Amino acid sequence: MPTLTTGAHPAVRPRLLRGQAGREDRTAYEAAGGYQPGLAGAGLIAAVAASGLRGRGGGAFPAARKLAVVARQRGEKVVVVNGEEGEPASVKDRWLLRARPHLVIDGALRAAQAVGAGTIYFYVSDAGAAISLDAALAELASIPADLRVWPVEASYVAGEETAAVNALNGRPAKPSEKPPRPFEAGVGGLPTLVSNAETIASLPAISGGRVGEAPSFLLTLSGAVPRPGLYEVPFGIPLGEATEVLGGLAGPARGYVMGGYFAGLLSTRGHHLPLDYDALRAAGSGLGCGAVTVLGADDCPVGVAALLLAYFGRENAGQCGSCFNGTAAMAGVATALACGEAGPAEVARLAHWSGFLPGRGACATLDGAAGVAATLLREFPAEVDAHQREACGTCVATDFLAAGRPFALTPDSIAPPVEAAL
């Protein structure tokens, strides 16, 4: 696993990142202005709407609408802070929970107040995050809500919002068919706000009126860059600026894997695309959870797509037939292509599935897998053509049977788990 660094883009006054190493305790958080009174209730929700904050787990759903739909329901409600971070190439949520637990708790208390919830669950799969949260909660004397840390076994699908609700309800951490969505019937059947840890961590600054004209987000930048790491960057900077100014790459990359794995592959044209939800979506890519992996000279897009599709084939929930069949079929063709054993008929089938399968699963896993196939074919047609004649040297040297998690990261180098620090 690569050693990561942290840093902020020069145009950003960081509100999420913190320079000092180690867990920020309550004293340090309060000294930095935490847990102060600020906008609350409907006023906070209006400020969230004005800030344009969207769900940072990858769905990019407007945060204020999610808050408002829970807030307007009567009776008991629940908040779930989703720190499960199933995308292997992302570290931001685990970093936040390990390094800045009070920022997340502060945001969660504000969210619970705004929607009228008395119970908050911190849903995490990272042991270091759970330990950090427990330590932070022990530092708080009186808390105006019932706060519980809820560990779950890590998996790609466990972070999906209905999977989180199912796990909290004592069932396997797998997604359900919608409707109902958690805001209609969530934990214990109650209206439930499930919100990503970074989204929640954005609330204290909004509540305190400290979100300026350049809202920022956490970018996990890794792959073929000299300085892989976790960076706080403004929305809208070109991807190439992020990789060169922050990552230190001298010149355009061979390509990118976007949004963790979820938004698939992107060619060198990504160099000029802005890191912005709508601009990337319009370009057929996506920001997702904000994880970008840079592909270098040693990476083959065809081989990468095969490895990603094999991952989706293994890590899907095994529930929807279109998904467990479709991911396996796409992985099979992509692997055959990488091995130089697929021709035009197989590539045509891959193209068909990439267009037909999206929307045919209860969650978005199948959409992500189909997107990997679609973006491979669209962004790297020359490489796809070449592999129909023979496998490239990189692919020949790749073990496509190894059950890997390509470009997976851990936050250990920038937020060591508490045990390791003792």
Next chain:
Amino acid sequence: MKIKLDRTVCDGFGKCASRAPAVFSLDEWGYASLERGLSAEADLPPELEQPARRALLDCPVHAITERPRVR
């Protein structure tokens, strides 16, 4: 009438698509989804209600349910 197809329950018998081909589409492995443009959130066109109900009753694994009317 609103119907919901739970694809985590569907076992690919394909009865639904034979009873109501305008409501359900199958993938090449036989697993169903609602046809594009239809949703559990919206009422079915009236002419599709009767075949959809037939599909609901004939699904061997009860993957299709009628959604309760709200208010």
